[in-house]
Amino acid sequence: MVKVANPVLTGFNPDPCLFRGADAYYLLVSTFEYLPGIRVYRSEDLVEWDYYTSILTDIDLTGNTRGCSIWAPFAAYHDGKYYVVYTDVKSTRVPYKDVNNYIITADSIDGPWSKPYYINSSGFDPSVFFDDDGKLYFLNEYWDYRLKTHNKSAGILIQELEPKSLTLKGDPQILFNGTAAKKTEAPEIYKHNGYYYLLTAEGGTESGHQETIARSKSIFGPYELDPKNPMLTSKDNPKLTLQNAGHASLVSDDQDNWYLAHLTTRPIKDDVTLLGRETAIQNVKWSDDGWLRLSNGSNQPDDYYTVPINEANPVRSNEFHDDFKAGKLNFEHWNTLRKMPTSDWLQFSKQGVTIAGGQSPQSEFNQHLIAKRQTDVNFSTSVTVDFKPTNYMQLAGLGLYLDIDNYAFLAVTFDETVGRCITLLKAEKGEFSILTSPIAIKNDSVKLKADVNGIKGTFSFEDGNHDVEIKPNLDLDFLSGGFTGNFIVLDTIDMGQYNRAKATFNSFDYQPN
Template sequence: MNPDPSICRVGNDFYLVTSTFEFYPGLPVYHSKDLVHWKMIGYALDRPGNCPMEGAGSSGGNYAPALRYHDGTFYISCTNYGGKGTQGVFYVTATNPAGPWSDPVWIGNWYVDPSMMFANDSMYWISPDHKGGFSVGTFDPVQKKFIKPLQQVAKGQGGSSPEGPHMYKIGEYYYLMSAEGGTGYEHREVIQRSKSPYGPFEPSPYNPVISNMNHPESPFQAIGHADLLQLQDGSWWLVCLGIRPKGGRFQHLGRETYLAPVKWTDDGWPIGGDNGVMLEEFPAPNLPEHKWEKEPVRDDFNSTTLGLQWNFLRNPYEADWSLTEKPGYLRLNGSKVSLKEKDSPAFIGRRQPDFNMVASTKLSFTPEADNEEAGLVVRGNDANHFSLVVTQREGKRVVLYRKYLQDKVESEEFKEISKDDVILKISATELEYKFWVQPKGKEAILLGTAATKELSNEKIHGFIGVFIGMYASGNGSANTNPADFDWFDYEANPKRIFTVSEK
């Protein structure tokens, strides 16, 4: 889940930011030297003061950032929908893209997908305008106010939901590039240009710049919401979002970031990919390869701070979690808040970036009542998730597998276990999740399965992708005992196979 990518280059370094919606911290910042290998270096919104998320609904929160660099300062514009205290459109600044980032400068409007362009000694704001078009104004970042108010300068190019605009001054033209067709299978990127940022704009005769809407056979769909970039050698590239549906039109990993080359026509129009189509492979950019150190499979929680891969739901409650109360463990103090509420449960999760993977953890937890539980969760949104938790049934300690779909319990399976620590595992393929329990000294036991499509965007709607993480809750009242997670493993494309035992 890395949608709505926006990119900038500073010397030989590339930086990219993507949307996070109701997850916290917000707006991850990635760094690359070669456009191919990327490393997360921080978050633009990493504290409640600059990331108000309380009360944000699922697929609410922080929408479609734009990243720009000017005169020693990085700028990220964004829109925060639904968080308590939000005022809509804002931007934050930093001199180091890894942070710290400033508190928000609230623009006070409620349009989505704002962007910026620095040109002519001015800061231009570009945004959709709720009227099927795009507006531009000039903004003074010193006085923090508009010098020239937003005014409509162009319309969309005929597709639904014109959005995601970016403007670039290239040569004698101002290019206004935008997405349309919705963020689903009709998604596409289009462009128009003018000799003034205030128009009039003429559309490209080669539109769309890039789209796979007419290529249903492609494994990549919903291509759009792009941002242009020029490399040191003068070549041009774009990043955009796309999806990888499986088993039909079902995608559960969320919208991801794609890279494609851009060629310019003799009459000055950009065309992305292979004549406007996103292929599975392109020749790499003409840059020295720069790989980052691989993320370890295991997080053993021996640090006093969480790794950058971890996220909360909305603004977390400090009392819900700790890395110091029991050193070497992640402790979750399950509160009354559950996963199905528009609140922040004791949940710490990470994106699922691979179809084939195994996530596992070693848990120490003693429930005292049927409502108390702790374990692993595959989360689609508030109303759709799969849980593999230690809980109590008829006075006995059990591991329970629950399907919670369309805001109700669809099924439950459970197995009695001893009071020892237990290993919980979730394995996945393109089409199926499997849920395992491994009691101390025994083989892993398969407790249940679920189709990945049940958490697909097409089934549950919204804009996010699956997260997998650790969770604890008393479902209406606080847990009696804490849940201590000794470690968490995430292994992509695993080679090991679990031995299946009877339930």
């Protein structure tokens, strides 16, 4: 028996879909505005999870604001074919929610994937269910802008989908209205011992998050609520390591052992979590009266789960070094914002990766940055940058980046008084500030560093033989919240002339402490 520590996917890896493919188990997670979209992790034993591929590599999310874009992918493997459904969220501005739901198919998890088939826009978190009679159903949360509550998730819709053409048949039906917890979303159906089991996330992806289960003898209901609902939640125990538990999916192995993957967070202090929403797995079982229960006898998540195998390889470190000599981005670690990288702004050479200047950190269109997830509470990171700006509108450097309104950016730039210099910029809830006066630098290449210890961060740089510390123990709690978790970014900005200023980055290091 092997004991596995949770979370199994650390850092920004939310909304897990756990399923069994042709040759392995897979976990798919949301990617929001970061590309490539829909990350896929693979395991042959449910113990070791490795990044395997990303599915959406030809998509443009330009203009989608923070917290939008690719939500809650769901995948199924049926009759030798893979099906993936997902939402592209265009706007979440209340009272409306502008979303587009798509389905794509492939004969292999490696692709090639079909062009997206548009399905509907009535709500988010779609899934599909193949019944024993060959019928295919499409489910999604639905949104009712008329509700007086801020969150207007009104329940779950179901509609038949023609399996070959992937077109909707008939009209959608209300499948489930939810419980008093409200905010009902993330529907998935599983069939077991003659019952259809409907899993939904409720309570919102915060402290009230939970997983709700109901069942019916008919796919269209009515659905009977689990008498011990919720079957999974952290809301009653703030001392749990794994908070905000919910948004789950289910799989079994060949020995009829069952596992539940779910979203979770690990607050550093109070509800502050720079790591964002992560993925954990729980052991589950079917009770004598036919309900799904956590194997620990409670409805609270465990810090570990077990798998009945004799041994597994040691857990690998999150340590990462990149000298960019591979000539391409390593998408296990690097992401871009809203657009995939193109050669007009990102190029490789023996000196490293050169990034041409894009728009500012608050842009929702053409930021030219590469971003790595923060996967550890405590870490150190550094990069060497060669940059020769000629005016203050040109900046390049190392940043900690949550979203367009919250970031800290240690930048090489130009000041009319001191020339080439270092400065530290900050945005907190949209309020911008410059934290340091410009510090003159002499060398073409400068090593930029950030050391993060919980919610405290210290920025520094090396200019030749000089090591200069800037703003020690800066409070970083403003990088918590939102949808994605914190990223470490390498960014070049030119607000004067697009793609003119160019910075070359080399020797990137990320080291858990």
